[in-house]
Amino acid sequence: MEQKDDIYYIEKVKAGQTNYFSYIVERYQDIVFSIAMKVLKNREDAEEMAQESFIKAYKSLHTFKGTAKFSTWLYRITYNNCISEVRKRKMHFASTDDVQIADEAEEMNLDGIPEENRAQAIKAAMDKLPEDEYTLILLYYFEEQSIEEISKVTKLSESNTKVKLFRARKKLYTILNELMKDELYTIL
Known part of the structure; x- marks a missing residue:
């Protein structure tokens, strides 16, 4: 059922009704933030990366084929963005206190x-x-x-x-x- 709900909103966004993307953001924002927080270990960086992940997903939505769950596709974008950021900054990981x-x-x-x-x-x-x-x-x-x-x-x-x-x-x-x-x- 979730898959169908996601597809419904995705099709609306692809058809030009961009306001429907807010439903996708609302549904997945906590988990996207949690993944980013665990990898980046910094609340501000995680918030920024979560936002960038949603922007990237929005811009790439036309490439989503629906063969896998949308959540899997979105988590992959988030994980890749975070790993790329870590490599770019060559950050040393610290402990987290704010993972939700x-x-x-x-x-x-x-x-x-x-x-x-x-x-x-x-x-x-x-x-x-x-x-x-x-x-x-x-x-x-x-x-x-x-x-x-x-x-x-x-x-x-x-x-x-x-x-x-x-x-x-x-x-x-x-x-x-x-x-x-x-x-x-x-x-x-």
Whole structure:
């Protein structure tokens, strides 16, 4: 159903009704910003890159063929823009404090983590992941992208995507365990 909604708005924009692009921006702005934030590690740069990604998507909309999900195409633009910017600036990555995880984080079933602390624990653990692993987790669990779609975004083979996602999930679990141990020590 989302695919059909995206196509509807895309066709309207292609037909000259450019105001419909605002629906696309509204739908994807949080995830595009999250990807940019994780790669660039700077809120201002991430906001600028998210905006540039939408501009590039708008200008290139005529090249979107609809063979893949629009979200996959847009995330690929965002990821490529961010990686290009990092290479151009040769930035050193710092830690993030402002990455926003969608509300879906609270719906994950994480036994042992009090419900009211789940989103905070997930965000803290994800902040400790390298940007490539963060992106994989974000796309798979929060954006519900398939392995095939993620492999298109990251330009990894599907089997490599599965392996890296497995390792990222394992690392996230380890980080969550460590965070929970630290939390227990502070409570006691």
